[in-house]
Amino acid sequence: MVVKALSFCEIDLxxxxxxxxxxAYALFGCFPHPSFxxxxxxxxxxPEDLAVATLTRLLDPDDKTVGWKPAYGPMTRDSLLAFLKxxxxxxxxxxxxxxMYKSSIYLPLLSDSENGQEEKTLDDxxxxxxxxxxxxxxxxxxxxxxxxxxxxxxxxELLTVQLDPDGYQAYTNKELAVLFSISVDExxxxxxxxxxxxxxxxxxxxxxxxxxx
Amino acid sequence: MTKKNREKFFERVRADAERFCPDLxxxxxxxxxxxxxxxxxxxxxxxxxxxxxxxxxxxxQMQRGNKAPAYLQxxxxxxxxxxxxxxxxxxxxxxxxxxxxxxxxxIVAVPKQITVERAYRKTGDLSKKDAALLDxxxxxxxxxxxxxxx
Numbered sequence: 516m517v518v519k520a521l522s523f524c525e526i527d528l529x530x531x532x533x534x535x536x537x538x539a540y541a542l543f544g545c546f547p548h549p550s551f552x553x554x555x556x557x558x559x560x561x562p563e564d565l566a567v568a569t570l571t572r573l574l575d576p577d578d579k580t581v582g583w584k585p586a587y588g589p590m591t592r593d594s595l596l597a598f599l600k601x602x603x604x605x606x607x608x609x610x611x612x613x614x615m616y617k618s619s620i621y622l623p624l625l626s627d628s629e630n631g632q633e634e635k636t637l638d639d640x641x642x643x644x645x646x647x648x649x650x651x652x653x654x655x656x657x658x659x660x661x662x663x664x665x666x667x668x669x670x671x672e673l674l675t676v677q678l679d680p681d682g683y684q685a686y687t688n689k690e691l692a693v694l695f696s697i698s699v700d701e702x703x704x705x706x707x708x709x710x711x712x713x714x715x716x717x718x719x720x721x722x723x724x725x726x727x728x
Numbered sequence: 729m730t731k732k733n734r735e736k737f738f739e740r741v742r743a744d745a746e747r748f749c750p751d752l753x754x755x756x757x758x759x760x761x762x763x764x765x766x767x768x769x770x771x772x773x774x775x776x777x778x779x780x781x782x783x784x785x786x787x788x789q790m791q792r793g794n795k796a797p798a799y800l801q802x803x804x805x806x807x808x809x810x811x812x813x814x815x816x817x818x819x820x821x822x823x824x825x826x827x828x829x830x831x832x833x834x835i836v837a838v839p840k841q842i843t844v845e846r847a848y849r850k851t852g853d854l855s856k857k858d859a860a861l862l863d864x865x866x867x868x869x870x871x872x873x874x875x876x877x878x
Binding site: 608 | 733734737738741742744745746747748749750751752753754755757759760761762763764766767768769771773774775777778781782785788789794796797799800802803806807816818819856857860863864867871
């Protein structure tokens with residue numbers, strides 16, 4: 516049973532939405548698009564749009580698919596955040612799967628054409644991710660990204676292990692703490708700094724892309 | 729492309745996002761705001777958008793002759809502009825306190841005696857925590873300068 520008799524008096528919704536938006540940024544950033552795009556082509560959905568839409572679905576009395584069930588236990592900020600993150604991931608994947616996106620996405624850096632621009636389907640894209648060509652491009656992109664952290668060895672070290680050249684392997688905080696012989700708190704601290712830098716780089720890349728158009 | 733491969737791919741994206749993202753339940757509000765600012769997101773605009781959504785949902789219910797759920801009014805109250813009165817007394821008090829805090833938090837007590845201390849990173853004077861804090865402040869300052877120069 517879905518309960519739509521919600522009560523948010525104990526939850527700071529603004530804070531919740533901000534945290535959810537941050538998660539949406541991480542999700543958009545981890546989708547291995549050659550150049551991170553905060554806006555999905557043909558959908559116009561940005562991380563902010565997706566986070567607002569997800570929370571709106573919970574609030575919508577008519578949306579029976581997203582609701583807080585008694586089985587989830589007491590509704591706290593953290594439990595609600597975990598629930599909404601799961602909803603957001605589903606919606607993100609659904610958007611990526613949609614026919615429009617599947618039939619026409621733009622992957623300039625994975626293309627064989629001379630000008631580097633060719634349309635591919637999502638399935639083409641996923642399949643090609645494991646090709647030697649795509650792996651070589653990923654390695655090159657990885658090196659380019661790492662070079663931007665030359666003045667920040669701690670962050671570079673973290674990013675180096677987070678970005679596995681053969682895929683998208685990443686470690687848990689505990690694994691990273693053992694690997695670097697530092698505390699889990701220090702790993703969290705570095706992750707915050709790293710995300711801060713990556714978000715700024717993404718914003719700069721987005722700005723350059725807009726200028727170039 | 730099999731369905732299994734596609735699912736595996738999406739699961740990897742989800743797992744990576746989870747691992748790259750700092751622990752969202754433990755980072756402070758100001759850290760969240762800073763990270764969003766780095767991404768170019770205006771926290772105020774997020775609040776306004778949520779407020780607009782709640783208003784639309786309530787209006788849609790009323791247009792169909794239904795009573796809008798009480799929680800929608802609470803969301804409107806919570807996310808409304810600071811000078812918008814809230815119907816729920818509890819939220820009204822919280823908003824008033826928040827509004828007043830906006831004045832108070834800017835006043836920083838000046839110590840009677842100011843002493844200058846020096847610590848150098850290379851000689852190990854700085855703790856890791858302080859070094860990280862200084863790095864964060866430097867990033868923030870650079871970002872502010874960058875934005876002002878745009």
